[in-house]
Amino acid sequence: LVRLEDMRIAYLLTSLFTIAAATTEIFYYADGDTDHAVTKCVTDAITRLEEATTCISFTENSIEPEIAFAIVHSSECAWQPSNKSIHLSADCISDNFCTELVGKAVGVDRPAQDVAHFLGEKYNCTGPCSGLRCEHGGLLNVERCECSCKYAFGGQRCEQLKRTDFNDASCGVIEAQDAGSLSLSTFPGDQLKGTICQWLLKSNDPWAKFELNFDGLDMDNKDMPPGIICNDILSVYGAGKQTTIPCNGEPVAKMTSASNWVLVELRTNPWSQEAHAGPEIRYNLISRPTGALAFSEGMTASTFVSSLLPAAALIAARLL
Template identity: 40%
Template sequence: MEEEVEFDFMTGASCPEKLDKKVRKGLLNSHRRTQLRHPLFTPPFQEDPASAPSSASLGHLLHTAAQPNTIMRSYILILFVQSALANVINYHLHTDNDNEINECVERSMEMLMDETCLFFRQTSEQDASVTFIQSEHCSWQESNRTVHLNPTCISDDFCYEMIGRMLSIDKPKQQIARFLNLHYNCTEKCTIDCRHGGIVLPDCTCKCSYGFTGKQCEKLAKQASFTDSSCGVIDANDDGVLNLSTYPEPREKTTFCQWLLESSDPWAVIEVSIERLGLDGEDVRPGARCNDFFTVFGEQDQVGPLPCDGSLNITELRSKANWLLLELRSDPYSENSVTGPLLRYSVKRQRQGVRVYSEGMTSSTAALSTIAALVLSSLRLL
């Protein structure tokens, strides 16, 4: 016996995005029979939007209702179902695709359905608003609503970002769900942006990573303790040099400094070249590798505190996102004169690997793949 789902039609307390996938799927199946459409919303990429329910059909519903209360509930139910269907994305997986490609696409869709109020429904090629097809490259071809994928250029992150790009969200993976929730008005989903590696908690607040504070982890938590004027946020939109204000003279005996290198470009990564560490590595305590501590946060490959002896042989650092936090803690009991680090940084844009073809900009390989797909589909109909 199927579980009965109750909705508070008078208050609208149950929103479509609160429904689990099973209930939403039931609404979709009902939609196929009734063909209800939201009068003010056309699903994305629907080339032939259906008209709104006619006043005659709605009037018939109201006329046949026995009580005014039933009339209101019936009308709210219609709007509720229509709202649930508004965020449905119809898609088609080409029959010649490798399993690897289809699984990559479907894993990303599952993640997006968990993180947003979107629902992806697999349909026939005729009903689909977008088609995923195996090709010689990876690209999004907007003119014919086709995503081209190849096993050599896909990954879980890539498929996720490709679907985001298909839905007009040109952002890195960690930002896509938030922007989709804002774009599709997913009011029951959390849309807070936890920056600098912060984690979204179940109550829609941010748990900040080390060194950050604020509602969105946007501030440096230890700024009041900085001992040098060079410390703080550095706008890393261009290449630059980083060092203490006293460089090349010896640093202050007690030094605590954080440099937050950050670019305004969400696709940027920051590369840092270590020209000189300038740390106190003399008379090191037993078990320690340095008297001073120079630590990097937000790097692509976690390295932890850098030792003074150069045993890690690290001269280059690369950020995981568009920011990098560098921290210098000196040994207040050191009697040695050291300068602190000398660093050079540069900003690079991540190679997305996604080619976007707009109207009139179709590549020959993309065109051939699409034509081949159409020919194969036609042959199957014969």
């Protein structure tokens, strides 16, 4: 008879072998002259990506012929595909930027918060909770495999607005393709008192951002109590901290979304003594280039050329 302990050991070894067999090893190389802060930024990004997935392992190996990327100290901060090198200096490093560059180096051109998810998809490993990905700033509880959604959002992935009881036809999800404006359907006529409206601006471009301009704010600012900046409440979510827009004459700066969506909510004063048209918010869709830029063809700046020498020497050595 096979002892129970032997069966447990056999099961454990089989499980470990299965996990090891399913792991994809990605090789990289850090040039010896690379600034320590630069190397640490990239290796910290690598560690975060390994922890967020279940089948990817990054290994530093300068002689491996199938190297995915080299880390080169350079004033040019970008991904250089022609020689498979990440160029960075201490002046341009950040957690997000280094994560985006590593993603670009392994074929995942996404903002930092999405790199791990799409890296897992690329190598057929889903990470915890079968690849559940929370949207609109939601946070994943890996113990319960549930998304904790931010204000106004619901659904399994925080993919939808909670409210549907808007009393204006303009409210809801807006799939933006270009510049436009947000206003109530009654604009420039009088808004309804007690209106509740949410506009969710979204773009299919993962790198896009929205710039909001608050030039036209015909809102209730009469007889406001001390400390109140507007009797109508206009709030913005998804552009850093939640912000309430004043209508008391204070200048309102332009706002830029943190990612490819932004939520604007309007609650009009049901006891307003005067008629108002409500806000008109103009927005621009900024389809910015990725944080993990590739160099432009034909770039011949001296800093660019000199930055390629370590990686070029490494590639030449492998060909000999």
